[in-house]
Amino acid sequence: MPTRTARTAWDGSFEEGSGQVELTTSGLATFEVSFPKRASDDGGGATNPEELLGASHSACYSMQLSALLGQKGGTVHSIETTADVSLGPDPAGGFRLTGIALTVRAEVDGLDEAAFLEAANEAKAGCPISKALTGVEITLDAALETA
Numbered sequence: 611m612p613t614r615t616a617r618t619a620w621d622g623s624f625e626e627g628s629g630q631v632e633l634t635t636s637g638l639a640t641f642e643v644s645f646p647k648r649a650s651d652d653g654g655g656a657t658n659p660e661e662l663l664g665a666s667h668s669a670c671y672s673m674q675l676s677a678l679l680g681q682k683g684g685t686v687h688s689i690e691t692t693a694d695v696s697l698g699p700d701p702a703g704g705f706r707l708t709g710i711a712l713t714v715r716a717e718v719d720g721l722d723e724a725a726f727l728e729a730a731n732e733a734k735a736g737c738p739i740s741k742a743l744t745g746v747e748i749t750l751d752a753a754l755e756t757a
Contacts, residue, residue, distance in 0.1 A: 618643065631657065648697075660707070664693035667739045671712055674737035678729040684721040689714060710743065713751045726754040 612635075620629035620643075628644035641662075647654030653661070668691040676686050692713045700706035714730060721729075730752035734740055740748060 628656075631662065660695040660697050663707075663739075664695040664710070667695070667710060667712070667737075667743070668693040670737040670739040671714070671733055675714065675716070675730060675733035678732050678736075679716070679718050679721065679726070682721055682725055682729055684725070684729075685719040687717040687719065689716040707743070707746045710746055710748045711751070712748060715753055715755050717755050721754075723754050727752055 614636075615634040617632045617634045618629050619632075621627055624645055626646075628642065628647075630640050631643050632640045642656040643658060644654075644656055647656040648658040648660075671693070672689045672691045675689055675691075679686050692711075694711040694713070696708045696710070697705055698708035712734060716726065716730075718726060730750060734748060734750045
C-alpha cells in the first residue's frame with residue numbers, strides 16, 4: 611500500500627499564528643488552520659486537526675463497513691457516516707481528544723439488522739484509523755435504513 615502525505619506550513623505563535631494544511635499526495639486542497647479558529651464554536655471558516663481526523667475516520671470506517679457488509683452477503687446501496695471528534699483539556703496538561711462519536715446510517719439489501727450491527731461493530735474495531743486511535747473512546751450509533 612502507498613504512503614500518503616499531508617503538509618502544514620505554520621507562521622507565528624500558537625495563540626496568534628496560522629497555517630495552511632496541504633493534501634500533498636492528491637493535490638486536491640489546501641486548508642487554513644489557526645488556534646483561535648480551532649477553539650471557536652463555528653470553526654471560523656478554517657479547518658482543524660479534529661475535523662480532518664473526523665474526515666479520515668468517517669471515510670475509513672465507511673470503506674471498512676462496505677467491505678464487511680459485502681463479505682456477509684449484503685448489497686450496499688449507501689452508507690453515511692459522521693465522526694464527531696471532541697477536544698478537551700488533558701489532566702496531564704494541554705489538550706487531548708476526549709472522544710469520537712461515529713454515527714452511521716446505511717441502506718443494505720440481503721442482511722438483517724443483527725448482521726448489519728455485527729458488521730458495523732467489526733468495522734469500528736477493524737478500520738485502520740480506529741486501530742490508530744485506541745487511546746480514544748470511540749462510540750457507535752449504527753442503524754440500518756430501508757429505501
